[in-house]
Amino acid sequence: MSLHLPTLFLLNVYVLTLLGCLMLHVWWRSDGESTLGCSAGTLLLAGLGVLVVGLRGRGMDTLSIMLGHMLLQLASGLGWATMRVFVGRRLWWPGIAGGALLWALLCQWPYFMSTVSLRLTVATLLTILYTLLTAGELWGARRLLEVAIGPVLALLLAHALFCSGLLLLSGRHDIDWIWGGLDDGFLTWRLLEAFLFIIGMAFATLAMVRERAELRYRAVAYRDPLTDIGNRRAFTAGSEALLVRCAAEGRPATLLLCDLDHFKRLNDTHGHAMGDAALIAFGRLLALGIRQQDICGRIGGEEFACLLPGADEMAALQVAERIRRACSELLLGTEVRVSVSIGIASTAQAGYELSRLLALGDQALYRAKAKGRNRVERFTD
Numbered sequence: 412m413s414l415h416l417p418t419l420f421l422l423n424v425y426v427l428t429l430l431g432c433l434m435l436h437v438w439w440r441s442d443g444e445s446t447l448g449c450s451a452g453t454l455l456l457a458g459l460g461v462l463v464v465g466l467r468g469r470g471m472d473t474l475s476i477m478l479g480h481m482l483l484q485l486a487s488g489l490g491w492a493t494m495r496v497f498v499g500r501r502l503w504w505p506g507i508a509g510g511a512l513l514w515a516l517l518c519q520w521p522y523f524m525s526t527v528s529l530r531l532t533v534a535t536l537l538t539i540l541y542t543l544l545t546a547g548e549l550w551g552a553r554r555l556l557e558v559a560i561g562p563v564l565a566l567l568l569a570h571a572l573f574c575s576g577l578l579l580l581s582g583r584h585d586i587d588w589i590w591g592g593l594d595d596g597f598l599t600w601r602l603l604e605a606f607l608f609i610i611g612m613a614f615a616t617l618a619m620v621r622e623r624a625e626l627r628y629r630a631v632a633y634r635d636p637l638t639d640i641g642n643r644r645a646f647t648a649g650s651e652a653l654l655v656r657c658a659a660e661g662r663p664a665t666l667l668l669c670d671l672d673h674f675k676r677l678n679d680t681h682g683h684a685m686g687d688a689a690l691i692a693f694g695r696l697l698a699l700g701i702r703q704q705d706i707c708g709r710i711g712g713e714e715f716a717c718l719l720p721g722a723d724e725m726a727a728l729q730v731a732e733r734i735r736r737a738c739s740e741l742l743l744g745t746e747v748r749v750s751v752s753i754g755i756a757s758t759a760q761a762g763y764e765l766s767r768l769l770a771l772g773d774q775a776l777y778r779a780k781a782k783g784r785n786r787v788e789r790f791t792d
């Protein structure tokens with residue numbers, strides 16, 4: 412296969428600039444997501460760098476070698492910064508500009524300017540260094556990131572391996588073989604690989620940013636903003652999935668339906684803010700009082716629900732009593748007394764359908780309220 416080098420240079424400049432402008436636009440529309448801003452900068456700097464490097468041999472060799480490679484190193488530094496920002500770290504300008512500054516310094520040395528092999532080695536080493544630093548940022552934060560980082564890591568490692576291979580070959584072969592023949596030479600493949608790598612990184616970055624935004628929106632949509640526990644949507648989705656699993660495994664599951672007592676009176680007497688404080692405290696009590704495999708949520712104003720997989724009625728009764736007793740100790744130190752009524756319904760009576768469990772739990776709760784509140788009642792036919 413033969414690739415025409417000047418065409419490849421032009422294609423590089425055109426596509427990188429176009430992609431950079433598109434990324435700028437996405438950044439602008441995203442309310443300033445810094446990762447996208449850094450990625451746009453990387454693409455635009457890379458496009459400009461390739462353009463200046465492409466001027467070599469047109470009477471502007473010094474400018475091309477010095478400025479072109481400085482721009483390319485700055486693009487590599489900004490590529491690293493893109494992932495730093497993505498994982499929540501701050502921009503570190505000495506690191507970003509370090510490669511470009513080192514290149515500018517080396518260009519003051521006449522031997523460096525006149526020795527292609529040395530320049531090729533330094534440029535490739537810097538590229539490998541920035542690529543590994545970029546991969547290191549993602550790897551270091553892998554436990555905190557909820558998004559898939561495998562494709563980007565694979566892309567970065569492939570790029571580092573390709574550049575290392577190039578470095579090894581340049582040590583074994585005549586440099587003219589690396590740079591020479593231009594139509595079929597190694598430079599053509601180097602340029603093509605770098606081009607594909609930058610495009611791949613831009614799309615992978617965009618995908619990671621989008622995936623994280625979606626996860627954040629979903630988390631917000633599934634959380635009750637006041638108590639910071641799951642809302643009705645989260646409880647319903649989680650419980651339905653749990654019930655399917657319990658049904659398949661033939662295990663019981665029991666629902667606790669909790670309703671704070673005389674909540675309207677509490678609001679009217681002590682104010683809405685104190686009512687909110689009671690809701691927050693009760694939400695925390697539930698979240699801390701259940702096992703990791705249980706689910707709880709605020710499913711209405713002052714109504715909460717818990718689903719306990721694997722728990723039969725008697726086990727659930729103990730949990731409910733514990734919650735009821737702990738509730739009386741909420742907001743100690745204030746004049747407010749909080750109590751809760753709890754209705755219990757289990758899959759032994761209701762089957763594994765959530766709506767039926769909720770309906771039976773509601774009947775049990777109604778009985779607890781009717782019998783004077785601050786008590787736990789089980790559903791009975």
Ligand SMILES: Nc1nc2c(ncn2[C@@H]2O[C@H](COP(=O)(O)OP(=O)(O)OP(=O)(O)O)[C@@H](O)[C@H]2O)c(=O)[nH]1
Nearest residue numbers: 670671672673674675676678683686687712713780
């Ligand atoms: N502070 C506060 N109050 C809320 C919130 N959501 C609902 N409420 C109030 O909760 C009260 C519920 O009142 P009711 O449904 O009459 O029930 P109750 O007064 O608790 O009476 P019982 O359930 O029969 O013991 C209403 O006054 C709602 O305004 C909230 O987010 N914050």
